[in-house]
Amino acid sequence: MDYLDQAAxxxxxxxxxxxxxxxAAIVLDLAATAERHLVELLxxxxxxxxxxxxxxxxxxxxxxxxxxPWKDTLRPWLALPTLSTNPAIVRDRLASPATVHAMAKxxxxxxxxxxxxxxxxxxxxxxxx
Numbered sequence: 001m002d003y004l005d006q007a008a009x010x011x012x013x014x015x016x017x018x019x020x021x022x023x024a025a026i027v028l029d030l031a032a033t034a035e036r037h038l039v040e041l042l043x044x045x046x047x048x049x050x051x052x053x054x055x056x057x058x059x060x061x062x063x064x065x066x067x068x069p070w071k072d073t074l075r076p077w078l079a080l081p082t083l084s085t086n087p088a089i090v091r092d093r094l095a096s097p098a099t100v101h102a103m104a105k106x107x108x109x110x111x112x113x114x115x116x117x118x119x120x121x122x123x124x125x126x127x128x129x
Contacts, residue, residue: 002045003030017115024111031104035097042100046090050083057083 004026011022033041057074060066081089095103 002048003041020111020115024108026108027104027111028108031101031108033101035101038097038100039091039094042094042097043087043090046094047085047087050085050090054078054083054085 004023007026007029008023011019011026013019013022030038030041057078060074061071077083082093084090
């Protein structure tokens, strides 16, 4: 998601553990975002993604190196609601804010615990040698 792309450059640690904790904090911040702000983020992401795909398809249509059968296959995709940038259509195809909040919370919690799990697995493996 663009939210992570924008926040990730702030993660500068050389230690993987610290990077995982910083990423977890970003994802948990998203989980705690107000519903209205989250909806805005999701709508922007949905419209931006559709726009980028439309642009890529249009570029393929204009590329003389792209085989005609592939162009014929891609052309109808431009009319799909999935690639619409119409705000109402974008809104209709998004996951609910509750779903995104829950997923971000679970993923953020998993990222928080991952370094401990990694350490435990490494200790377990070295004890078995």
